[in-house]
Amino acid sequence: MTALGERLSRPGAVLAVIRVAALPVFLVAERLVEHPAARSAGFDFALPAAAIYAMATFLGELRERPLAPAPVLAAADLLLIAALVETSGGPFSQLRHAFFLVPLSAALLLRPALTAVISAIGVGLYTLIAVTYPDATAVRPDAVAFEFSQVLFLIWMGAASTLLSLVLTHRADEIAELATSRGRLVAQALDAEDQARRRLAEALHDEALQNLLAARQLLDAGDPDSAALAREGLDDGVTQIRQAVFDLHPYLLEQAGLRAALQAVAERAGRRAGFTVTVTVDPDVGGLRGQLLFSVARELLANAAKHSGAGAVNVAVRHSESGVELIVADDGRGIDRAAARAAQARGHIGLASCAERAEAVGGAFKVERGSEGGTVARMWVPLEDVQEDAA
Ligand SMILES: Nc1ncnc2c1ncn2[C@@H]1O[C@H](COP(=O)(O)OP(=O)(O)OP(=O)(O)O)[C@@H](O)[C@H]1O
Ligand SMILES: [Mg+2]
Structure with missing residues (x-):
């Protein structure tokens, strides 16, 4: 993966990309769909504010210097979404779907508690927008049922995201544990290799080498008795080397x-x-x-x-x-x-x-x-x- 690809594959960076990608969607959804005009004056300020915020978080992630800690960014996401929803049709806004994204984003960060809290705040904000919307039944006769079902969906999504986050966190812990134990096994394998080498050195030094050294001394003496003893020492040395090789050979067990x-x-x-x-x-x-x-x-x-x-x-x-x-x-x-x-x-x-x-x-x-x-x-x-x- 390229350095840029690696930077953009971190959860914080993925969220930053999702934020930027949401902007044109918000704009089109607000423009294309007819929605009640109550309190829509602020939209033209809220959208540029969201755009500046999205770009700033994106650039922060590109430089690997996040704009703020994850919980602060999640809270900012929620507040901006609330402002955009409030100014583009209130509880009936097309942009209300963006509320669903925030719990999922928090789940992606592997933070179950944050996911639960953010989900609850999202539900609270949507309910506040719905309750304070002036004369909602004039817009839709079934406004209360509509808002209630939206709240139910948000609660369901929050609970699902929290569970998902728990599962993902558990998996991530398992992977981290596997990586640690793999490291330990590699270290053990190296230790074992070291030990095998030491054993071989000991076997050759303590037995075979001593016999060969003694044989050389006897040969230096030059008399027939010493030569016979030297021959014995050499035989022993050969046997010991043979045994050390046999003992250490990996196929001993197999054969x-x-x-x-x-x-x-x-x-x-x-x-x-x-x-x-x-x-x-x-x-x-x-x-x-x-x-x-x-x-x-x-x-x-x-x-x-x-x-x-x-x-x-x-x-x-x-x-x-x-x-x-x-x-x-x-x-x-x-x-x-x-x-x-x-x-x-x-x-x-x-x-x-x-x-x-x-x-x-x-x-x-x-x-x-x-x-x-x-x-x-x-x-x-x-x-x-x-x-x-x-x-
Ligand atoms: N059969 C035994 N009888 C008496 N003491 C033992 C016995 N086995 C191990 N020990 C004691 O336990 C210690 C630890 O043994 P261990 O096998 O872990 O290390 P080592 O044999 O000293 O070195 P290494 O195995 O790393 O070459 C030994 O140093 C020795 O004091
Ligand atoms: Mg030992």
Whole structure:
């Protein structure tokens, strides 16, 4: 959209355009239709005043500097319409239709309360014009019924516009919320990418690189015993690099399935930290929420390896009627809440991001000390449906 197009698509600018467009319509309606002459002298002043006001608000919007706040402009609209109606046939004026526009305009501004107030003032102004019009029954014998039906229409239009405004405001809030959560998810995705890179760096640095460095030192020594040891170190390094690549490969889950992928990652964590692992996956879980379960389990296993000092870790995935549950329990030192909070404040967001990912799909995540010591992490997520593929 061009800069001008963008400026003119804001609600205030749209209203300014509608105001300007109304002027020729008002003029034609006043000239073409025969209407009673009572109190019409002021029309020739009211219309130019309305024209100046409409142009001024339009120019204000073009420069992105509105003439006045929206409620003031809405009140000015009403007063000018009342003046034009009053001077072009009073309650019978063709221009009375313009009263309908004001509640709709207020609705467009997404302000339900303003819409209700403006609608009520419009009804009041029209009633005032009707009541003070001299000898209305001489113009139309059914004047009272005519005016009454007009008032009913105005009330109906006001109520409808207020409801419309409520619906539009609700939608706008929902859209704003979606935009915020989208931003949060993008940030999480970036964090996750960062974490994956850090994990890869750690795996390569702590294991493979150390083995390779040791092998080089042994080779430098030049004797046959050292060469054999160096060969062992090189083999270990190759295995570790292979494992790191396997662990990080995005197709691990797809190719091996959830059970095998969890088993591979759990065994790797167990070997690194010296704990035994048991992995049980309910057979009917299939591929449900596979990616989410896998990545959260991987983080929990990494935590068990880094923080728990455990001798045994259990990983279980169960299928319940309404969802899937993941439990990772270790028999280590048990999570320290204060330490976990402090770690998060230092930018360690492993657990926080597990919780956010579970909540993003309507699930729940909890980590606590087990009843017999150690740490137990549980995640529950509802069954996947077609739209919910965010995890
Ligand atoms: N299984 C566990 N046993 C004991 N303490 C734990 C365990 N899991 C987590 N913690 C504690 O909770 C803290 C927060 O864990 P979290 O996964 O959020 O961050 P991290 O592992 O320190 O860093 P990151 O996951 O961002 O690499 C840890 O620093 C640790 O103190
Ligand atoms: Mg962690």
